[in-house]
Amino acid sequence: MSRQFARDKPIYLQVIDQIIQEIVSGERVLGEKLPSVRELAITLGVNPNTIQRVYRELDQRQITITKRGQGTFVTEDKQLVDRMREDLKTQYIEQLVLDMEALGFSKHEILQSLKEGE
Amino acid sequence: MSRQFARDKPIYLQVIDQIIQEIVSGERVLGEKLPSVRELAITLGVNPNTIQRVYRELDQRQITITKRGQGTFVTEDKQLVDRMREDLKTQYIEQLVLDMEALGFSKHEILQSLKEGE
Amino acid sequence: MSRQFARDKPIYLQVIDQIIQEIVSGERVLGEKLPSVRELAITLGVNPNTIQRVYRELDQRQITITKRGQGTFVTEDKQLVDRMREDLKTQYIEQLVLDMEALGFSKHEILQSLKEGE
Amino acid sequence: MSRQFARDKPIYLQVIDQIIQEIVSGERVLGEKLPSVRELAITLGVNPNTIQRVYRELDQRQITITKRGQGTFVTEDKQLVDRMREDLKTQYIEQLVLDMEALGFSKHEILQSLKEGE
DNA sequence: GTGGTCTAGACCACT
DNA sequence: GTGGTCTAGACCACA
Numbered sequence: 370m371s372r373q374f375a376r377d378k379p380i381y382l383q384v385i386d387q388i389i390q391e392i393v394s395g396e397r398v399l400g401e402k403l404p405s406v407r408e409l410a411i412t413l414g415v416n417p418n419t420i421q422r423v424y425r426e427l428d429q430r431q432i433t434i435t436k437r438g439q440g441t442f443v444t445e446d447k448q449l450v451d452r453m454r455e456d457l458k459t460q461y462i463e464q465l466v467l468d469m470e471a472l473g474f475s476k477h478e479i480l481q482s483l484k485e486g487e
Numbered sequence: 488m489s490r491q492f493a494r495d496k497p498i499y500l501q502v503i504d505q506i507i508q509e510i511v512s513g514e515r516v517l518g519e520k521l522p523s524v525r526e527l528a529i530t531l532g533v534n535p536n537t538i539q540r541v542y543r544e545l546d547q548r549q550i551t552i553t554k555r556g557q558g559t560f561v562t563e564d565k566q567l568v569d570r571m572r573e574d575l576k577t578q579y580i581e582q583l584v585l586d587m588e589a590l591g592f593s594k595h596e597i598l599q600s601l602k603e604g605e
Numbered sequence: 606m607s608r609q610f611a612r613d614k615p616i617y618l619q620v621i622d623q624i625i626q627e628i629v630s631g632e633r634v635l636g637e638k639l640p641s642v643r644e645l646a647i648t649l650g651v652n653p654n655t656i657q658r659v660y661r662e663l664d665q666r667q668i669t670i671t672k673r674g675q676g677t678f679v680t681e682d683k684q685l686v687d688r689m690r691e692d693l694k695t696q697y698i699e700q701l702v703l704d705m706e707a708l709g710f711s712k713h714e715i716l717q718s719l720k721e722g723e
Numbered sequence: 724m725s726r727q728f729a730r731d732k733p734i735y736l737q738v739i740d741q742i743i744q745e746i747v748s749g750e751r752v753l754g755e756k757l758p759s760v761r762e763l764a765i766t767l768g769v770n771p772n773t774i775q776r777v778y779r780e781l782d783q784r785q786i787t788i789t790k791r792g793q794g795t796f797v798t799e800d801k802q803l804v805d806r807m808r809e810d811l812k813t814q815y816i817e818q819l820v821l822d823m824e825a826l827g828f829s830k831h832e833i834l835q836s837l838k839e840g841e
Numbered sequence: 842g843t844g845g846t847c848t849a850g851a852c853c854a855c856t
Numbered sequence: 857g858t859g860g861t862c863t864a865g866a867c868c869a870c871a
Contacts, residue, residue: 379860381862393590393591394590394591407842415862416863417864421846422861424844429665435845439870440843454591458590461587462600468579482577482580616846626825631827642858652847652849654847657860661860672856673856674855701815701816701819718812719834719837734869
């Protein structure tokens with residue numbers, strides 16, 4: 370978990386998205402302990418306050434649970450994770466369709482391109 | 488052509504993408520005169536320097552041609568536009584596949600969702 | 606709006622509660638502009654970041670709406686405010702009953718004391 | 724006597740309040756021996772210094788008496804306990820009335836809500 | 842060790 | 857002017 374940051378989006382949002390992606394894809398399992406605030410801050414080369422905010426917002430969305438003095442853990446709620454997975458899928462695909470239609474492509478053409486394998 | 492700007496991307500890039508989209512989709516035809524720098528700057532509520540930069544970059548990519556004293560015009564090169572259209576299509580679709588696979592979706596699932604009418 | 610802070614509760618929570626109280630009681634009307642971050646920070650003798658957090662959390666609860674470059678405004682949603690008023694009432698009263706019963710007072714005694722006017 | 728601690732109030736104050744509550748409610752009788760500092764510290768999972776401070780403050784308020792080598796005992800002064808009970812009652816109720824009036828509720832509404840039983 | 846709060850101050854984007 | 861993000865670093869409470 371080390372990367373460069375795109376400069377056109379707040380870091381804390383990028384980290385949030387990244388962690389959600391890791392949870393949804395199964396790279397991080399239910400109940401797993403996430404790195405400590407300080408640790409992740411160092412890994413990502415970012416200020417601890419920024420990670421603090423990441424975990425706070427994830428907590429607010431109930432994607433993680435933070436226990437004082439112990440750390441931050443991935444939720445145990447499988448339904449929630451499944452729902453996030455579906456929502457992300459829908460979201461990505463709707464966005465693609467919108468973008469492609471703005472370029473004048475029909476849905477049929479989209480399907481065609483996908484099947485052709487690129 | 489008036490819109491709100493996403494807060495996390497340089498404005499000039501957003502305008503470039505928008506103009507390309509309009510050309511590729513056919514909203515703007517080959518050889519068409521684009522708004523003047525000053526005019527577009529006002530329309531978009533943006534600094535004229537920003538639009539200068541937009542046209543400069545579009546010119547560099549040969550998507551537009553700027554004629555001193557006359558204005559900026561969409562290229563006459565139909566092949567170029569067609570190629571851009573194909574490139575954008577490929578690019579969007581590849582990005583989708585990457586994003587979806589990062590979430591653990593198979594290509595089959597993607598096709599399924601698209602067919603179901605997202 | 607100037608006060609001393611109790612030391613046993615985070616400042617940002619105290620300010621949040623205070624603003625909610627002012628909205629619910631009608632001291633602040635729907636749609637009213639709240640003081641700017643910097644202004645309120647000075648008034649309360651607190652760091653702007655602390656107020657920043659206050660407004661962010663109020664925004665998340667949809668109690669306020671923040672418009673970049675303009676300021677933070679009380680929601681226009683009367684139903685939301687009414688609901689908050691009822692929730693706070695219930696909450697305060699339930700807490701009182703719990704506290705009093707822990708001290709061994711009956712509900713009848715509570716009512717008695719209230720009527721007697723202290 | 725084991726519990727979780729609210730995060731926004733010094734622990735020693737929470738423990739003081741809890742012990743007073745137990746005395747006032749009659750859970751602890753006049754003259755009763757309280758747990759030793761060490762014992763209570765372990766029970767509550769708290770530093771012994773914290774309990775030291777609790778007993779010191781209770782002694783100062785004459786709610787307890789600490790006898791060297793013997794331990795800490797609840798006062799024998801029934802009047803004192805009765806007075807505390809009344810004071811706490813008054814205090815709680817006055818606070819409720821203040822809070823509710825700050826929200827714009829009339830005393831009548833308070834009584835109404837209480838009777839309705841919530 | 843863990844997270845939680847707060848300050849001071851910088852830099853950016855938007856109006 | 858407005859709010860939004862980020863850093864550096866301090867101090868506290870909890871385990």
